[in-house]
Amino acid sequence: MKKYVLLFLSGMTFGLTQCSDKPGQSTTFDGPVITSEKQAFGVDTVATGLENPWGIAFLPDGRILVTERKGEIRIIQDGKLLEEKIENVPAVYANGQGGLLDIVAHPDYSNNGWIYLSYAKPGEGGGGTTIARTKLEGNAFTDYHELFSAQPFANSDVHFGSRIVFDGKGHIFFSSGERGTKMNAQKLSNHLGKVLRLNEDGTVPTDNPFVGIDSARSEIWSYGHRNPQGLVYDAATETLWDVEHGPKGGDELNKVEKGRNYGWPVITYGINYDGTPITDITAKEGMEQPVHYWVPSIATCGLVRVSGEKYPGWKGNFLVGALALTHVHRVEVSAENKSVHDEKLLDKIGRVRAVVQSADGFLYVATESPGMILKIIPQ
Known part of the structure; x- marks a missing residue:
């Protein structure tokens, strides 16, 4: 199978160049090299397709x-997108x-075989964001367990969330839009407009912030979110982040903390799509x-905090997908969690839905x- 490289310069796509490497095998690169502010890459x-x-x-x-x-779930194997799809x-x-939304292999997948899914489940009242886990035998799911469905279901076609991340301490975090x-x-x-936290088996951790409060859902970790479609847990700093x-x-890019209120729709830097105001304030105590x-909106989707040594110029930076403005946005954050610089990468690449880092460190x-699925090759 021939493989190609897209070249982006000055916001323009200039064509395709053949690349000799297979995914995951090498950082050598025969195609054109892009020089950004702090990292060269192909x-x-x-x-x-x-x-x-x-x-x-x-x-x-x-x-x-994918x-x-x-x-449907597609399979890429040995550098080829297979016709065969995952069954069940x-x-x-x-x-x-x-x-069908997110898919994540458990960090200890080699030993336990769990794969976690988020999806909009059909049901009474419309549909709702649902979390499940399952195992893979050959190319078919088995041992399927539904862990959670966001309540109430809604007859709406917008704002489902929903990313899944692990904290390495036996918990999953995931997001649910306000529908x-x-x-x-x-x-x-x-559960709508929330970031939620469960034990990996779907039970509720006893130290969740609203456990034991009759008027609150015990799965909630934070609230006041609009539609978070990027979520990352940074194990090095033990911090959770979202983009929504x-x-x-x-x-917004937010540091998501236990029990906190992120303000939507009481405070926001945005306005309605028809140009009318949503609120007259951008800040409020509590x-x-x-x-x-971002103003204007880039339509954030997908989030990763770059780790490891493959991309030294981006280490610790956030990479954010942009659907509406069709690029990847790099954000530098200080040790005090202040945004200090940002840069647009891969302009006009297409609607970016996900930005992820594999276990071997590639983006x-x-x-x-x-x-498309693209791999960023550091140079």
Whole structure:
């Protein structure tokens, strides 16, 4: 199978160049090199022909699993996108922004075999963000367990979240959008517009902030979120971060802390899509400020904090996907968690749905329109 590299210079796509390397094997690179402010790199096209790719999971045997929002999971093996798909995938509420969303292999997958999924599940009242875990035998799911569904279900086609991350301490964090009803995010009586935390088996940790409060959902970790579609746990600093869509303006990068209120829709740097105001304030006591925000909106989706030694110029930086403005956005944050600099990378690459880092330290990007998986090769 021929492999190609996309070249981006000054915001323009100049064509395709053949690349000799296979994914995951080498950092040598025959294609054009892009020089950004702090890191030179090339772009290896791992797969094309995908339809709305959403999540990417890496398996120890070298396979890469990619969810498509319509409800299918594609397999990339030995540098080739297979015709065969994963079988026994749960039915999804494939409506608007809903469908099959994130996929993550457990950090100890080699020993326990668990794969975690987030998806919009169809049910009474419409659909709701759901978390499940399952195992893979050959190319088919087995031993399927539904762990959680965000309540209430809603007959809405927007704002489902939903990323999944592990903290390495036996917990998962995941996000749930407010489903288009703004004040859901401020109500502790529902799961909508929240970041949530469970034990890996789906039970509720006893130290969650709202455990034992009758009027609150015990799974909630933080609230006041609009539609978080990027989530990362930084093990080095033991901090949780999200990026979430604002309306027209006001996308946010947040440090997500236990029990905190992130303000939507009481405070925001955005306005309604028709240009009318949502609120006249951007700050309020008891509500958290974003570490970084975007006006106009870039439509944030996918988030990684670069770790390891492969990209020394970006180490510790956040890379954020941009759907509407079709690029990857790099954000530098100080030791005091202040945004100090940002840079646009890969301008006009397509709608960036996911930015992830594999266990061997390489960065991958999923794009829509066209549907591709790209690998960033450090130089």
